[in-house]
Structure formats: structure tokens, C-alpha cells
Amino acid sequence: MAFRLASRPTGGVPRFSQPTRGRYFLPNVSSYQLWSRSFASKNGDLVEAVVPFMGESITDGTLANFLKKPGDRVEADEPIAQIETDKVVTIDVASPEAGVIEKFVASEGDIVTPGAKVAIISKSGAPNETQVAPNETIQKQSTPPPPAEKNKVEDKPPKVESSITHSSKLSSPSEPQLLPKERERQVPMPRLRKRIANRLKDSQNTFAMLTTFNEVDMTNLMKLRSDYKDQFVEKHGVKLGLMSCFVKAAVSALQNQPIVNAVIDGDDIIYRDYIDISVAVGTSKGLVVPVIRETDRMNFADIEKGINNLAKKATEGALSIDEMAGGTFTISNGGVYGALSSSILGMHSIVQRPVVVNGSILTRPMMYLALTYDHRLIDGREALLFLRRIKDVVEDPRRLLLDI
Structure with missing residues (x-):
């Protein structure tokens, strides 16, 4: 009995049908x-x-x-x-x-x-013989040349070019210079980079994007991290990073300003009662944004483990499509690249700057924050209150414990 594959549907996934009109079902085969x-x-x-x-x-x-x-x-x-x-x-x-x-x-x-x-x-072909066996190579290297050829080589000394002549050639003003086009390389744009470019352009054409800035004093958060980093690693097996603290702060801010976690769908607004935060990860092929699901139900250790797992997969190119889809909010840590501005919720470089604290000028580790949002949905007031909540929680992490 002959079997025949059913026609392949759009999307590239082969399917098999029950025996109708000459098509037969193939059991137990993926x-x-x-x-x-x-x-x-x-x-x-x-x-x-x-x-x-x-x-x-x-x-x-x-x-x-x-x-x-x-x-x-x-x-x-x-x-x-x-x-x-x-x-x-x-x-x-x-x-x-x-x-x-x-x-x-x-x-x-x-x-x-x-x-x-x-x-x-x-299956029965023989590979090309392009390599010389090691013992043959050693034998060839150890075999002296014939006497006539040896004398011929010795009679003619090698030509040595003086360093002065070589230097003058390199620095000669009359030497022709290559045109800029001859010093350029043109290569096809990688598909991932092309998709990113298209999505960014689509976003620009669709959304009314606006960016609001604030700055945050990192002193207390950095001290908290320094005081408990060893105990954190000992108990949870992962390091306590700044990203998990900002994820927790973003969760608190999204709960205070749920419109920032919403999205426009046609003429409707969809309010999402869950918080799946995408965390931007830089790879050799570009920036990817894997999603940490239900961060509102996670503690610091859970978030750190989730970030580490997704970052490792991103570096190895092992992220699945599902792991990069469906985030409700994105955090981008542009500070690791020395950036001072970014998009979505942008975390940026920590820089020691003079600030006024209780009437005194002190040097503090300061970070710029930037929230880029769809102005069709979110007003400036909500954006400012959102960033204010991030600032309050980061500057006084005890607020997370007391939920105030």
C-alpha cells in the first residue's frame, strides 16, 4: 500500500490527513x-x-x-x-x-x-585527498636539497630592502591614495537586522512615540546590593543584579499606572492584568528581547534566574519564538554600552555627579531613566507618575517590602 503526503499548508508545517481522495494518514511519525x-x-x-x-x-x-x-x-x-x-x-x-x-x-x-x-x-564516495600524511611531511622537511640546488641557493644572497627606503616609500606624498569607495565593503544585511529595521519603521509609522526623562540616585540600591550580595548567592545560587531590582520597580509602577501596561487594538484599549516583562539582551547578531513571564508573581531570585537563563539562550542562539513573543513591557539596559538615552524603559549609565542633598552638595551615583511610550494612549501625566514611582522605589527599596 503506497502512502502519499498531503499538501503542505501555509507556514511550512507538514500535515497529514485521513484517507480521503487518495491521501493517507501516516501513524506515529512526527x-x-x-x-x-x-x-x-x-x-x-x-x-x-x-x-x-x-x-x-x-x-x-x-x-x-x-x-x-x-x-x-x-x-x-x-x-x-x-x-x-x-x-x-x-x-x-x-x-x-x-x-x-x-x-x-x-x-x-x-x-x-x-x-x-x-x-x-x-554514501560510498571517497573523500578528496587534499592533506599530506604527517610522517610524509616530516620526511620532506628533513630531506636536504640536492647539492647543486643547495649551492645555487647559497650563491645568491637574499635581497634586503633598507628600512629607510621602505619608510620613504610609505610616507611619499606622491603615492596615490585609494578613493573612499575602494576602502568600503558592501555586504547583504542579515535577515535579523532587516526584520528589526522593518519593525522599527512600522512602529514609527504606527505609534505616536514620546519620551519622558527622569534621574534616580542609585546610592541606596547599590548599598543594598553590596550588603547582601554574598548571602544572596549563597542562598539562591545567582548573583543579585541591578536588572532584577528595576524589574521589581517596573512591576510596582505598572500596578500603579496600569495604562502603561495597556495596548491599543483598533478602536479599543486592552488592559492586561498580567505583567510579562521583556528584557533586552545584546548578542553578536543583534538585540533580542526575551520575555520573563508573570514577573508580578516573582521574587528577586526568580527574576535573576529567569534573566540568566534567557541571556544564556540568547547568546547561544537557542531562544524559541515563544520566548520572544508577547511581552507587555520592555526594559533596555543601555547603560552596559555607555548609552545616555534609549527607548521603552531605558536604564542608562551610572555616573558620579554633584547633586544637592538636604542643602549640601554631594557626589552621588546617578542614572538617567527614559520612558518612551505611545502618546495616543498614555498622557504625559501618567508617564511622569510612572517614572516617579520607579525613582521612589529605587531610591528607597524598603518601599517594595512595605508595598508603599
Whole structure:
């Protein structure tokens, strides 16, 4: 009895249907296994490496680079190419069988979809002999040249260019200078960077963005962190950072000003009675914002563990789509890059500045805060009160304990 795959729906996820009109149900086989599995040719020797299923919301990607070259030996499930998506994730194309890469049927920079052929693998092929055995290399190095060639080399001394001549050549004013265009490199924009650019432009076109600033004295919070950092690590196994303190402060401020946690949907306002805070994390591929769920039910240790786990996944490129979707509020710590202004709730550099405290001029560690918000929904009054609550809680963390 022959089986036939059902037509693939939009979104790239293979599905199978019950036996109707020539389509048959395949039991106990996952869609990922079938979609990423390659099939042998008629002679049984050649197999195809294809693009695997890339996720529910990812329909295509860019073939970024090959990890192998034709003639290389590969093992089963060994990555041979990488696909860059418009998410933070990078997808590996793996060899379905052990063998030798006969040829690539796609090129770097191609837009590929799940199931697209990338390479042909020969299970019985022999790898290219491009390397010399170590013992042969040692023997060649230790073998002296023939007498005639040796004398020929010794009779002609090497040409030495004086440092004065070399220096004068480099500093010669008559030496032609390269035009600016000849000193530039043009490379394709990565898909993740392209998606970020598009989303930022969409946001600019849709929202009426406004930014309000305030500053906060970090003295008491930094002292609290210094006093209890060792006990915190000993009990919870994670360090007490500034980010968890600001997450707790943001939770308090969002509860005091719930409009900041709301969103416009058409002609309606959606008030969200939960607080999922996105925390911006910088990676080599760009800025990503994984979400810490239900932060209003977390303590400092829970938040620190959540941040560490998501930051590790972001660095390794292992974040799932679900872990980056659905945040109700975002905190960006631009201070780690020395920034003085940012977006959403921006935490910025801590700088020692003179301030007036009880009539005296003192030097205090000060941080700028910036709240960027949709002015269609949030008035300046709510924004100011929100930042004021952040300031009050950070400057006197005891307020969190007493809920005042």
C-alpha cells in the first residue's frame, strides 16, 4: 500500500490527513522527522540533504554559509550548512547519512524553504585527498636539497630592502591614495537586522512615540546590593543584579499606572492584568528581547534566574519564538554600552555627579531613566507618575517590602 503526503499548508508545517481522495494518514511519525528526512536515489547510493522544518512562524530563510565543501567526508546528522532566519535562531542543515558531499545544489545567499534541496551526499564516495600524511611531511622537511640546488641557493644572497627606503616609500606624498569607495565593503544585511529595521519603521509609522526623562540616585540600591550580595548567592545560587531590582520597580509602577501596561487594538484599549516583562539582551547578531513571564508573581531570585537563563539562550542562539513573543513591557539596559538615552524603559549609565542633598552638595551615583511610550494612549501625566514611582522605589527599596 503506497502512502502519499498531503499538501503542505501555509507556514511550512507538514500535515497529514485521513484517507480521503487518495491521501493517507501516516501513524506515529512526527512531522519534523518526515520533513527533515532525505530519501535515497534509485541506485540507493545518493541521498539529499534538505532544509528542515524551521518553526511555526518561519516560512523561509537565507542560506548563510556552508560548513563543508564538496569532497568532504560527513557523518550522519553532521551540520553541513547554516540558514539564517529573520528570528534570532540559526538553522542547521544536516547530512541524513554518513558519506561524502558530491555537490551543492544551492548557493550562499539563496532564499530557501523547508524541504528545499541543499546538497547531494554519496554514501560510498571517497573523500578528496587534499592533506599530506604527517610522517610524509616530516620526511620532506628533513630531506636536504640536492647539492647543486643547495649551492645555487647559497650563491645568491637574499635581497634586503633598507628600512629607510621602505619608510620613504610609505610616507611619499606622491603615492596615490585609494578613493573612499575602494576602502568600503558592501555586504547583504542579515535577515535579523532587516526584520528589526522593518519593525522599527512600522512602529514609527504606527505609534505616536514620546519620551519622558527622569534621574534616580542609585546610592541606596547599590548599598543594598553590596550588603547582601554574598548571602544572596549563597542562598539562591545567582548573583543579585541591578536588572532584577528595576524589574521589581517596573512591576510596582505598572500596578500603579496600569495604562502603561495597556495596548491599543483598533478602536479599543486592552488592559492586561498580567505583567510579562521583556528584557533586552545584546548578542553578536543583534538585540533580542526575551520575555520573563508573570514577573508580578516573582521574587528577586526568580527574576535573576529567569534573566540568566534567557541571556544564556540568547547568546547561544537557542531562544524559541515563544520566548520572544508577547511581552507587555520592555526594559533596555543601555547603560552596559555607555548609552545616555534609549527607548521603552531605558536604564542608562551610572555616573558620579554633584547633586544637592538636604542643602549640601554631594557626589552621588546617578542614572538617567527614559520612558518612551505611545502618546495616543498614555498622557504625559501618567508617564511622569510612572517614572516617579520607579525613582521612589529605587531610591528607597524598603518601599517594595512595605508595598508603599
